[in-house]
Amino acid sequence: xxxxxxxxxxxFLASAAIGGTSMxxxxxxxxxxxKYFSKNDLKIHNNKKDGIWVSYKDDVYDITNFVDNHPGxxxxxxxxxxxxxxxxxxxxxxxLNNEFIDNEILKPMKIGKLKDYVEEVSEENPYKNDPERDTxxxxxxxxxxxxxxPTDSIMDNWITPNNLWYIRNHxxxxxxxxxxxxxxxxxxxxxxxxxxxxxxxxFPKKEVVTTIQCGGNRRDGLxxxxxxxxIPWGFGAISTAKWGGVLLKDLLDNCNITKELxxxxxxxxxxxALESVKISIPVEKALNPFGDVxxxxxxxxxxxxxxxxxxxxxxxxxxxxxxxLKWIEKITTSSDEAxxxxxxxxxxxxxPHYIKDAKDISIKKLVSINEQPVQSVxxxxxxxxxxxxxxxxxxxxxxxxxxxxxxxxxxxxxWHMANLKEGSEQKMNKAWAWTFWDITIPKTSxxxxxxxxxxxxxxxxxxxxxxxxxxNLRGLxxxxxxxxx
Amino acid sequence: xxxxxxxxxxxFLASAAIGGTSMxxxxxxxxxxxKYFSKNDLKIHNNKKDGIWVSYKDDVYDITNFVDNHPGxxxxxxxxxxxxxxxxxxxxxxxLNNEFIDNEILKPMKIGKLKDYVEEVSEENPYKNDPERDTxxxxxxxxxxxxxxPTDSIMDNWITPNNLWYIRNHxxxxxxxxxxxxxxxxxxxxxxxxxxxxxxxxFPKKEVVTTIQCGGNRRDGLxxxxxxxxIPWGFGAISTAKWGGVLLKDLLDNCNITKELxxxxxxxxxxxALESVKISIPVEKALNPFGDVxxxxxxxxxxxxxxxxxxxxxxxxxxxxxxxLKWIEKITTSSDEAxxxxxxxxxxxxxPHYIKDAKDISIKKLVSINEQPVQSVxxxxxxxxxxxxxxxxxxxxxxxxxxxxxxxxxxxxxWHMANLKEGSEQKMNKAWAWTFWDITIPKTSxxxxxxxxxxxxxxxxxxxxxxxxxxNLRGLxxxxxxxxx
Numbered sequence: 001x002x003x004x005x006x007x008x009x010x011x012f013l014a015s016a017a018i019g020g021t022s023m024x025x026x027x028x029x030x031x032x033x034x035k036y037f038s039k040n041d042l043k044i045h046n047n048k049k050d051g052i053w054v055s056y057k058d059d060v061y062d063i064t065n066f067v068d069n070h071p072g073x074x075x076x077x078x079x080x081x082x083x084x085x086x087x088x089x090x091x092x093x094x095x096l097n098n099e100f101i102d103n104e105i106l107k108p109m110k111i112g113k114l115k116d117y118v119e120e121v122s123e124e125n126p127y128k129n130d131p132e133r134d135t136x137x138x139x140x141x142x143x144x145x146x147x148x149x150p151t152d153s154i155m156d157n158w159i160t161p162n163n164l165w166y167i168r169n170h171x172x173x174x175x176x177x178x179x180x181x182x183x184x185x186x187x188x189x190x191x192x193x194x195x196x197x198x199x200x201x202x203f204p205k206k207e208v209v210t211t212i213q214c215g216g217n218r219r220d221g222l223x224x225x226x227x228x229x230x231i232p233w234g235f236g237a238i239s240t241a242k243w244g245g246v247l248l249k250d251l252l253d254n255c256n257i258t259k260e261l262x263x264x265x266x267x268x269x270x271x272x273a274l275e276s277v278k279i280s281i282p283v284e285k286a287l288n289p290f291g292d293v294x295x296x297x298x299x300x301x302x303x304x305x306x307x308x309x310x311x312x313x314x315x316x317x318x319x320x321x322x323x324x325l326k327w328i329e330k331i332t333t334s335s336d337e338a339x340x341x342x343x344x345x346x347x348x349x350x351x352p353h354y355i356k357d358a359k360d361i362s363i364k365k366l367v368s369i370n371e372q373p374v375q376s377v378x379x380x381x382x383x384x385x386x387x388x389x390x391x392x393x394x395x396x397x398x399x400x401x402x403x404x405x406x407x408x409x410x411x412x413x414x415w416h417m418a419n420l421k422e423g424s425e426q427k428m429n430k431a432w433a434w435t436f437w438d439i440t441i442p443k444t445s446x447x448x449x450x451x452x453x454x455x456x457x458x459x460x461x462x463x464x465x466x467x468x469x470x471x472n473l474r475g476l477x478x479x480x481x482x483x484x485x
Numbered sequence: 486x487x488x489x490x491x492x493x494x495x496x497f498l499a500s501a502a503i504g505g506t507s508m509x510x511x512x513x514x515x516x517x518x519x520k521y522f523s524k525n526d527l528k529i530h531n532n533k534k535d536g537i538w539v540s541y542k543d544d545v546y547d548i549t550n551f552v553d554n555h556p557g558x559x560x561x562x563x564x565x566x567x568x569x570x571x572x573x574x575x576x577x578x579x580x581l582n583n584e585f586i587d588n589e590i591l592k593p594m595k596i597g598k599l600k601d602y603v604e605e606v607s608e609e610n611p612y613k614n615d616p617e618r619d620t621x622x623x624x625x626x627x628x629x630x631x632x633x634x635p636t637d638s639i640m641d642n643w644i645t646p647n648n649l650w651y652i653r654n655h656x657x658x659x660x661x662x663x664x665x666x667x668x669x670x671x672x673x674x675x676x677x678x679x680x681x682x683x684x685x686x687x688f689p690k691k692e693v694v695t696t697i698q699c700g701g702n703r704r705d706g707l708x709x710x711x712x713x714x715x716i717p718w719g720f721g722a723i724s725t726a727k728w729g730g731v732l733l734k735d736l737l738d739n740c741n742i743t744k745e746l747x748x749x750x751x752x753x754x755x756x757x758a759l760e761s762v763k764i765s766i767p768v769e770k771a772l773n774p775f776g777d778v779x780x781x782x783x784x785x786x787x788x789x790x791x792x793x794x795x796x797x798x799x800x801x802x803x804x805x806x807x808x809x810l811k812w813i814e815k816i817t818t819s820s821d822e823a824x825x826x827x828x829x830x831x832x833x834x835x836x837p838h839y840i841k842d843a844k845d846i847s848i849k850k851l852v853s854i855n856e857q858p859v860q861s862v863x864x865x866x867x868x869x870x871x872x873x874x875x876x877x878x879x880x881x882x883x884x885x886x887x888x889x890x891x892x893x894x895x896x897x898x899x900w901h902m903a904n905l906k907e908g909s910e911q912k913m914n915k916a917w918a919w920t921f922w923d924i925t926i927p928k929t930s931x932x933x934x935x936x937x938x939x940x941x942x943x944x945x946x947x948x949x950x951x952x953x954x955x956x957n958l959r960g961l962x963x964x965x966x967x968x969x970x
Contacts (some may be wrong), residue, residue, distance in 0.1 A: 079962050191729065267912075282914050290769040322870050350945050352891055354900050367888040367913055371944040403852040406837055407765075415954075427752070428852055429767050459856040459882050460835050460962045461946035477945045 015212040035112035042114075046082030055084045058117035059412050061109040068358040071229045071474065073341025089402060093143035094231075104227060126172045131307045140153040140231045144169035145307075148236030154379050155391045158422040158436055159209070160239035161298055165308060168214050168237060170342075171275040173306050174327050181311055183295070185251070187333030189258035189266050195251070197311050199295060203246035204255070208292045210432040211395050213238040214412065215348050218482075219376075219475035225468050227354075228475025235377045235482070238395070242435050243315045244298030248331075249287050249340050251295060257287070257333065265335040271314050272330040272338075279323050280338035281316055281370070290430065292317045310462075317432035318399040320369045322348055342367055346474065353471045371397030371478045374463055375454035376405050381484065388449060390418075391438045392482070396457035401431030403460075408452045409441045416441055418453070428458040454481045498734035520597030527599070531567030534938040540569045543602035546594040556714045556959065558826025566745055575608050576656060578628035579716070589712055611657045616792045618650040625716045629654035630792075633721030639864050640876045643907040645724035647785055653699050653722060655827075656760040658791050659812050666796055668780070672818030674743035674751050680736070682796050686782060688731035688739070690741060693777045695917040696880050698723040699806040700833050700854050703862075703967075710838075710953050713960025720862045720967070723880070725918050728800045729783030733816075734772050736780060740931040742772070742818065750820040756799050757815040757823075764808055765823035766801055766855070777802045777917065780813065785822070802917035805854045807833055828853055831959065838956045856882030858964045859938035861890050861922075861947055862920070866969065873934060875903075876923045877967070881942035886916035889941045894926045894934045901926055903938070913943040937967045 009238035026178050027136045037053075037060050045062075056066050057436035059205040063077070072092065080088055091093045127143040137147035147167045149160060157164070182194040214237035216230050231237075249267070258264050261283055268280040296315045297304055304310050309326030316323045336430060341347045346358055349366040376394035383389075388409050394402040405418040416439055423435035443449070454463040464470060500945050522538075522545050530538035530547075537549045539562075548562070555562040557577065574580045592796055612628040622632035632652045634645060642649070667679040686855075699722035701715050708717060733754070746768055753765040770776050781800045782789055789795050794811030801808045807827050826832045831843055834851040861879035868874075873894050879887040890903040901924055908920035928934070938947040947954060951965035 054544060106754075192892075282912070284775040284912075284914055288773055288775055350888075350941075352889060352900065352902065352941075354891075354902075367886070367943055369945060370914075371669055371885070372943055373946040398885075400883075401852070401855070403835075404837060406839075415837065417839075419838065427767070427769075429769055429855075456835075458852055459858055459944075459945070459946070461858040462949055464947055464949060479945075 013022050035346050036115035037112050038115055043082045050256050052081045053111070054080045054082070055091065055114050055117075056086060056106075057119070058114045059106075059110055060112045060114055061106060061107055062111045065357075065359070066105070066109060067296075068363070069229065069346070069473065071344035071347060072362075073347060075320055075345065076341055081335070086120065087123065091126055093127070094141040094146065097144075098141075100232070105229075128310045129175055130173050131184045131305065133167070133307070137167065138234065138287040140233070140234055144171055146231050148234055151234065151236050151379060154236065154393065155436065158433075159242060159300060160238065160301065162241070162305060162308065165239040165241065166214065166229075166237045166306060168321060169326075170277050171474075174274040176274065176306070176311055176327070178311060181349070183312060183328065183331075184330045185255045186268075186330070187270075188335075189261070189264035190252065190333050191255045193255045197297065200246055200251075200295065200312065203250050204290070205244055206247045206250075206294050207242060207244045208294060208315065208432060209240065209242045210292075210315060210318055210324075211238060211240040211434040212321050212324050213372060213375065213395065215372070216474075216477045217375075218478035218480075220467065221480065222471050222475045222478050225466075225471035228471070228473065230475050232475075235379075237321070238393075238434070241299050243294060243296040243437045244301075245294040245296035245312070245315065248293040248295055248314070249289060251293075251331075252287065255403060261287075261409050264333075266333045268334045268337050269327050270330075270332040270334050270338045272332075273325050274329045277322075277325060277342055278338045278340040279343050280334065282325055283333070285316065285319070285370075292430070292432065301404065317430075318397050319373055320348065321399070323370060337368065337449055348476065349474060350476045351472045351474065353469045355465075355473055358473060369476060372477055373397065374400070374402075374455050374457040375479045376453050376463060377403075378407075378453050378484050381451060382451075383443065385443065387440050387442050388451065389438070389440045390453070391436070392418075392453055393434045393436055394453075394455035395434035396455070396459075396461070397432070398431050398459075400457040400459050400461075401426055401428035402435040402437075402455050403428070403458055404456045405437045406440075406454050406456075407439050407441065409449045410444060411450045412452055414444075431458070450483060450485050452481050452483050500546075502694060521595050521600035523600055528567045537563075537566045538596070539565045539567070539575065540599050540602075540922070541571060541591075542604070543599045544580050544595055545597045548594055548597045550842075550844070551590070551594060553848070554714065554831070554958065556832060558830035558832060559848075560830065561826055571605065572608065576611055578612070578913070579626040579631065583626075585717070588803060590714075594617075614660055615658050616790065617794070618652070622649070622652065623719065623860065624722055625718070628863070629656055630658075631716050634724050636719065636721050636864060639721065639878065640921065640955065643725065643918075644727060644785060645940075647726070647787065647790060647793065650724040651699065651722045651805060652792060652814060653716075655762055655810075657920035658841045659759040659832075661759065661791075661796055661812070663796060668797060668813065669815045670740045670817075672751075672755075673820075674746070674749035675737065675818050676740045678740045682782065685731055685780065685797065688735050690729055691732045691735075691777070691779050692729045692811075693779060693800065693801060693802055693917060693966050694725065694727045695777075695802045695809075696723060696725040696919040697806050697809050698857060698860065700849060700857070700961045701959075703963035706951065706965065707956050707963050708959045710951075710956035711841075712955070713958065714845070715960050717960075720864075722806070723878075723919070726784050727799075728779060728781040729731070729786075730779040730797070730800065733778040733780055733799070734774060734776075736816075737772065751818045753819045755817040755819050755823045756810050756813050756814075757817075758810050759812040761815045761826055762807075762810060762827055763823045763825040764810055764828050766804065766808055766821065768818070770801065770855075775915065777915070802915075803856055803881070805833065805857050810853060822853065833961065834959060835961045836957045836959065838954050840958055843958060857887070857962055858882065859887075859940050859942040859946050860964045861938050861948060862967045863892075863936055863938050863969050866936060867892070868928065868934075870928065871938065872925050872927050874925045875936060875938070876921070877903075877938055878919045878921055879938075879940035880919035880959055881940070881944075883944075884912075884915045884917050885942040885946075886911055886913035886945050887920040887922075888913070888939050888943055888945075890920075891922075891939050891941075892924050892926065893937045895929060896935045897937055904970075916943070933970060935970050937964075937966050937968050
């Protein structure tokens with residue numbers, strides 16, 4: 001009952017719910033068999049050899065076999081090893097009131113209760129300064145905010161209005177004092193420098209239209225093949241904007257970045273945000289004069305909002321959402337990728353279907369997602385007695401344009417070529433934004449049809465048919481045929 | 486019997502065979518119903534309205550419904566409309582003694598015989614100066630030469646030896662007088678200039694290792710789903726070399742190419758060869774300082790041979806074979822793609838499986854192949870009582886590195902991750918050359934296994950399962966799972 005009130009648009013109730021009791025204990029069946037542990041019992045279980053235990057409120061969990069699979073990375077979860085997760089989950093509140101986490105992850109790991117537990121007074125809500133949000137967004141979490149563009153508005157706007165942009169935050173939205181803010185540049189082979197927002201705006205302005213897609217977009221479609229970890233996004237974790245800012249290349253050239261990248265062993269550009277997320281991009285992307293990587297201060301003609309990265313957001317056209325980092329503060333040259341959950345860690349690592357546990361693989365050796373595979377989605381369909389009208393979008397990573405969208409309304413027996421609309425005029429090697437498409441197909445059967453779409457990009461890669469091979473542990477990069485009934 | 490002697494390595498017999506009678510007439514059954522036409526009857530059938538007729542020796546064909554599907558392009562075949570193809574086929578000799586062309590293409594179009602036919606004395610063999618070739622190559626045609634790298638040598642050399650490189654020529658190999666040769670640069674937004682070979686060699690030397698794959702590699706695998714047109718390549722139309730030359734960017738900068746590409750409407754760089762093949766590449770690839778496009782005069786440390794492009798060959802890392810043009814002579818800036826069978830025409834146009842005839846689609850509007858999709862092939866397998874050892878290669882277009890090769894030895898039930906070997910050390914965004922892989926899998930069944938491999942590239946695109954959707958009219962870009970029994 002309590003849980004049922006926590007509907008996705010019920011933000012105030014959600015806030016109240018956080019003060020409630022642990023949901024894990026709610027599902028704990030055998031009260032007569034409960035084991036009780038002291039805080040000292042916990043403290044010695046802080047490593048893989050002795051076991052890794054944590055408590056949440058008065059419940060104790062053995063997470064030894066889970067830490068490698070923690071979507072936020074093993075480093076983050078180990079901060080709580082041998083102690084309480086409460087203060088961390090006050091920040092990473094997506095752990096709270098989440099049926100999947102309660103039932104599928106926590107419950108099987110519960111080993112008992114804390115015998116000397118005293119409920120601590122809740123710390124201040126770190127999300128109290130988060131901006132107001134459009135209530136028509138499809139919310140998955142509020143703290144941090146994770147919300148999809150409402151699907152019924154996607155096809156209305158080739159450029160997504162700012163208030164309808166999908167939101168994928170990892171932390172509270174930072175409060176920035178514009179007068180104190182500086183973007184800091186440093187590293188080997190470059191002059192250390194700092195730029196105020198006004199100084200940034202004095203560089204030549206570059207505008208670029210890009211579609212940004214979360215690495216987990218369409219994750220919900222993979223869950224039918226097996227449990228994944230992360231937000232169960234539908235297909236709305238993707239949006240498009242026209243960004244205005246300075247070319248990262250111009251900024252780095254202004255700081256006299258060396259021409260001798262190899263000799264200086266410069267392979268990556270690290271970018272760190274005010275709220276601690278850190279990523280990197282290859283130096284070849286950063287310095288390609290046709291790569292269009294910008295540091296944006298404008299979004300769709302307006303000053304970029306706090307929600308979407310004020311004062312500055314890194315825009316990396318053709319790269320997965322996480323590389324388009326909001327609230328950026330530091331830029332550094334480096335020989336290696338950034339060492340963070342979002343780059344070298346598990347968060348954005350695509351694995352094969354046969355890796356069922358991250359323990360079985362060396363995560364740091366896996367390649368991080370930058371460019372994503374070709375994607376297309378059916379957004380709208382209208383059926384009458386005679387015909388079926390279908391609309392959707394298609395996009396591919398790396399600026400690879402959409403050369404074709406194939407649509408079937410009879411379960412893949414016959415296929416038709418969709419009309420490519422807005423976006424199809426982009427260059428085939430710099431198609432940073434999505435392509436809208438539509439098609440009308442004669443209706444041939446009385447049974448409700450199964451409609452399928454699949455796109456081909458300029459590298460002639462295609463979307464795969466969904467099957468057990470599509471599944472992956474983190475539920476990333478789902479670009480299987482989009483099928484609706 | 487005569488035909489049987491024409492084995493792939495029997496180059497001298499092949500040469501003799503070309504002097505033989507038309508194979509089409511050999512298969513012509515109903516001699517009693519033969520219609521006879523005059524040369525004047527032919528002459529008026531030179532357009533789509535009246536019909537398009539051609540003769541070959543004394544046979545007459547109505548090719549009206551075929552011209553759009555001509556793999557060499559509609560423009561080329563229309564040169565012969567209303568007349569004889571004999572003099573063209575003296576150059577494009579792949580048309581001769583080709584069972585597929587005889588039975589599948591010519592025979593159904595035959596409408597009669599020429600009544601006033603007199604056999605002309607054969608013109609000189611334009612291929613008489615073609616270089617000698619390694620007899621272990623797998624020859625599909627000799628005139629022009631089309632031959633695969635012998636598959637049993639592929640895994641011996643990560644860098645393919647020059648004599649074992651695959652050959653895909655469209656015409657006789659040009660004879661070049663080094664003292665008269667000049668590379669000519671011209672077009673809008675650039676200073677017209679000419680360079681001798683010695684002048685080219687004075688630019689800073691750039692070396693790059695690339696794998697080059699023909700657009701039709703593995704075409705044979707598509708023929709089981711339907712008739713395609715073109716050479717029925719196995720998987721050996723792919724090879725790797727270390728090229729030495731001048732960066733195209735350096736050469737264009739030396740000719741003061743404008744910085745204002747958009748204002749000058751420069752979108753493509755055209756490149757034309759001495760033997761008339763013409764292609765183009767996007768200006769963003771040509772001028773990307775990390776694109777590694779070079780004009781090569783060296784191949785694997787030796788002066789580039791006549792066979793492989795002497796004196797200069799365009800090397801476009803990550804792009805399909807045809808863009809890596811041999812024997813180049815002219816470079817021109819342009820607003821549009823090159824207008825040629827190999828660029829805007831049908832030769833390298835990937836179509837969906839539901840286009841069964843090129844008449845049904847506007848070929849010029851289709852996107853030309855530049856980057857190819859992710860590919861992998863099983864080259865060697867050794868089976869004993871206990872285990873199966875497998876070796877192969879993987880590659881993807883656009884410099885996208887190979888992040889994984891999955892192998893199954895039980896028809897796709899269980900999968901294993903192959904060891905990535907030579908090539909795996911390349912940067913994930915500049916992996917121009919292939920990656921070798923191997924794996925040993927325990928043998929689980931007594932029946933001969935079905936072995937499958939499929940690769941994933943750095944954009945997380947994967948190879949598709951082969952099925953009727955894989956087929957395309959020109960048989961291009963076959964990157965379906967490689968399966969051996």
